[in-house]
Amino acid sequence: MFEKIAIVGVGLIGGSLARAVKEKRLGSVVVGLGRGETNLRKALELGVIDVMSLDLETGIRDADLVVLAAPVGSLGPLIRKIAPWVRPDAVVTDVGSVKKPVVSAAAAVFPEPLRFVGGHPIAGTEHSGVEASFASLFVSRKCILTPEEKTDPEATERVRALWEAVGSEVVRMDVETHDRILGFVSHLPHIVAYALVHAVGRADPGEDTLLPFTAGGFRDFTRIASSHPEMWRDICLWNRDPLLLALEAFEKVLQEFKDLITTGSGAGLEERFQEARRIRAGLPQPVSSGTHAGKS
Amino acid sequence: MFEKIAIVGVGLIGGSLARAVKEKRLGSVVVGLGRGETNLRKALELGVIDVMSLDLETGIRDADLVVLAAPVGSLGPLIRKIAPWVRPDAVVTDVGSVKKPVVSAAAAVFPEPLRFVGGHPIAGTEHSGVEASFASLFVSRKCILTPEEKTDPEATERVRALWEAVGSEVVRMDVETHDRILGFVSHLPHIVAYALVHAVGRADPGEDTLLPFTAGGFRDFTRIASSHPEMWRDICLWNRDPLLLALEAFEKVLQEFKDLITTGSGAGLEERFQEARRIRAGLPQPVSSGTHAGKS
Numbered sequence: 001m002f003e004k005i006a007i008v009g010v011g012l013i014g015g016s017l018a019r020a021v022k023e024k025r026l027g028s029v030v031v032g033l034g035r036g037e038t039n040l041r042k043a044l045e046l047g048v049i050d051v052m053s054l055d056l057e058t059g060i061r062d063a064d065l066v067v068l069a070a071p072v073g074s075l076g077p078l079i080r081k082i083a084p085w086v087r088p089d090a091v092v093t094d095v096g097s098v099k100k101p102v103v104s105a106a107a108a109v110f111p112e113p114l115r116f117v118g119g120h121p122i123a124g125t126e127h128s129g130v131e132a133s134f135a136s137l138f139v140s141r142k143c144i145l146t147p148e149e150k151t152d153p154e155a156t157e158r159v160r161a162l163w164e165a166v167g168s169e170v171v172r173m174d175v176e177t178h179d180r181i182l183g184f185v186s187h188l189p190h191i192v193a194y195a196l197v198h199a200v201g202r203a204d205p206g207e208d209t210l211l212p213f214t215a216g217g218f219r220d221f222t223r224i225a226s227s228h229p230e231m232w233r234d235i236c237l238w239n240r241d242p243l244l245l246a247l248e249a250f251e252k253v254l255q256e257f258k259d260l261i262t263t264g265s266g267a268g269l270e271e272r273f274q275e276a277r278r279i280r281a282g283l284p285q286p287v288s289s290g291t292h293a294g295k296s
Numbered sequence: 297m298f299e300k301i302a303i304v305g306v307g308l309i310g311g312s313l314a315r316a317v318k319e320k321r322l323g324s325v326v327v328g329l330g331r332g333e334t335n336l337r338k339a340l341e342l343g344v345i346d347v348m349s350l351d352l353e354t355g356i357r358d359a360d361l362v363v364l365a366a367p368v369g370s371l372g373p374l375i376r377k378i379a380p381w382v383r384p385d386a387v388v389t390d391v392g393s394v395k396k397p398v399v400s401a402a403a404a405v406f407p408e409p410l411r412f413v414g415g416h417p418i419a420g421t422e423h424s425g426v427e428a429s430f431a432s433l434f435v436s437r438k439c440i441l442t443p444e445e446k447t448d449p450e451a452t453e454r455v456r457a458l459w460e461a462v463g464s465e466v467v468r469m470d471v472e473t474h475d476r477i478l479g480f481v482s483h484l485p486h487i488v489a490y491a492l493v494h495a496v497g498r499a500d501p502g503e504d505t506l507l508p509f510t511a512g513g514f515r516d517f518t519r520i521a522s523s524h525p526e527m528w529r530d531i532c533l534w535n536r537d538p539l540l541l542a543l544e545a546f547e548k549v550l551q552e553f554k555d556l557i558t559t560g561s562g563a564g565l566e567e568r569f570q571e572a573r574r575i576r577a578g579l580p581q582p583v584s585s586g587t588h589a590g591k592s
Contacts, residue, residue: 273525
């Protein structure tokens with residue numbers, strides 16, 4: 001499918017894609033690039049990549065597919081840096097959780113028709129790093145692509161084929177829709193989980209901390225609050241407006257619930273709890289084992 | 297340990313206690329009481345109880361231990377109803393998630409020294425009903441007892457011995473502390489989960505619903521939002537003030553996070569996300585298999 005695939009950032013996502021690409025023989029050689037020498041050595045040792053290089057320029061120059069899997073906050077500068085080295089016929093894509101700043105950065109530096117295609121595999125775990133990577137991470141997961149009018153359709157097709165080959169269901173949508181949806185289904189729950197852990201952690205009813213009295217439900221609930229702090233900082237900064245809108249929508253519901261509790265409206269509460277159960281029952285069913293539950 | 301144990305309400309908690317009591321031979325006979333004939337027949341068929349009775353009075357009259365495991369909203373009226381039938385030497389306890397209304401109801405009808413001891417095993421799953429019960433539900437879980445000054449210490453000791461015999465770690469605290477702590481570590485997360493499911497369920501960025509784009513993290517996070525709606529309605533009504541205080545504390549943290557996002561304070565966000573990870577890492581470790589994760 002590809003000759004030389006360059007993956008910049010060989011962490012959980014980049015590493016899992018490298019593993020899947022090698023397993024499915026989708027590229028002749030997979031080159032791992034990035035700033036962390038220790039991490040790249042580890043990826044090489046684990047057989048996740050075929051070749052490592054600390055020299056970004058050399059690594060990019062002869063790749064026909066470049067996958068940017070570095071932290072979302074670094075993607076803008078990274079795109080500007082590599083732009084002069086990308087082969088005119090190469091396809092470039094990324095895996096960032098926020099699409100607008102990445103797609104804008106690419107549109108500003110690459111020639112039209114754009115051979116850059118914004119991408120976002122809806123997959124992950126709360127673990128990070130190449131050690132946590134595994135080839136089946138993307139199987140039966142959705143992968144969102146955000147090509148624009150000025151994007152080369154052939155580039156979009158090649159990126160679609162890549163994700164389908166590693167098992168994903170590819171969905172196309174525009175950049176704004178992606179950022180708005182992810183603001184709700186992923187970024188909002190993370191911020192809520194972080195806030196909940198803080199609220200419980202800070203509350204102290206007197207002599208003792210509350211934490212010994214938390215049980216499995218709270219633990220599950222706050223699992224996502226142990227996700228990568230730098231990544232979530234960047235997501236908050238890069239998807240600020242859609243996230244704030246989602247937070248406001250959530251606060252509105254919370255206020256409604258508070259009013260029902262304050263006025264003792266048992267029927268109103270029960271109706272909403274029934275409805276929540278119905279909504280949740282309609283969620284996509286988990287496909288892989290519990291150990292590798294995806295991030296949302 | 298006991299002669300005849302009467303359990304009123306043979307659902308997940310009552311049924312699991314009945315199973316554990318029989319497994320550990322803590323009582324000569326376990327009588328299941330309650331209003332649902334179908335449920336009691338099921339409990340009898342499953343061998344969870346030895347005897348069933350639809351006649352509350354007969355069931356209570358010769359029991360030396362009465363465990364009230366009916367829905368928390370029904371415990372006040374239930375206590376007033378059974379009070380005349382309870383043997384003077386019998387011990388009475390409950391498993392309700394809110395303690396103040398239950399303990400107050402008992403104090404109003406039973407003679408002093410009270411042989412009623414408020415109890416709350418911090419255990420459960422998101423499933424309900426006797427079919428979901430299992431004997432090891434309470435193993436290594438905390439069980440909170442809330443005896444008062446006028447409670448007979450011998451009664452407290454017998455209830456403590458019961459819970460320790462089924463594997464729990466018994467902790468004593470006063471009623472107000474219990475309700476305040478549970479308001480934070482259990483009731484608050486449930487309301488937040490319910491509100492989150494509603495916020496995402498109601499949001500619609502245009503042509504399509506968001507739900508297909510949720511992944512494992514959101515699913516885990518909202519697992520507790522499929523808990524029993526009537527039970528959570530009652531908890532909201534009975535623990536109103538402590539729950540509202542917890543909700544306000546949570547909203548304060550959420551507002552702080554919103555401010556950091558609005559002003560783009562990356563360092564402040566990262567610091568809080570790091571701290572959340574540390575707090576969560578200090579939580580009690582899960583003890584049983586994932587299938588039977590406790591409620592919080």
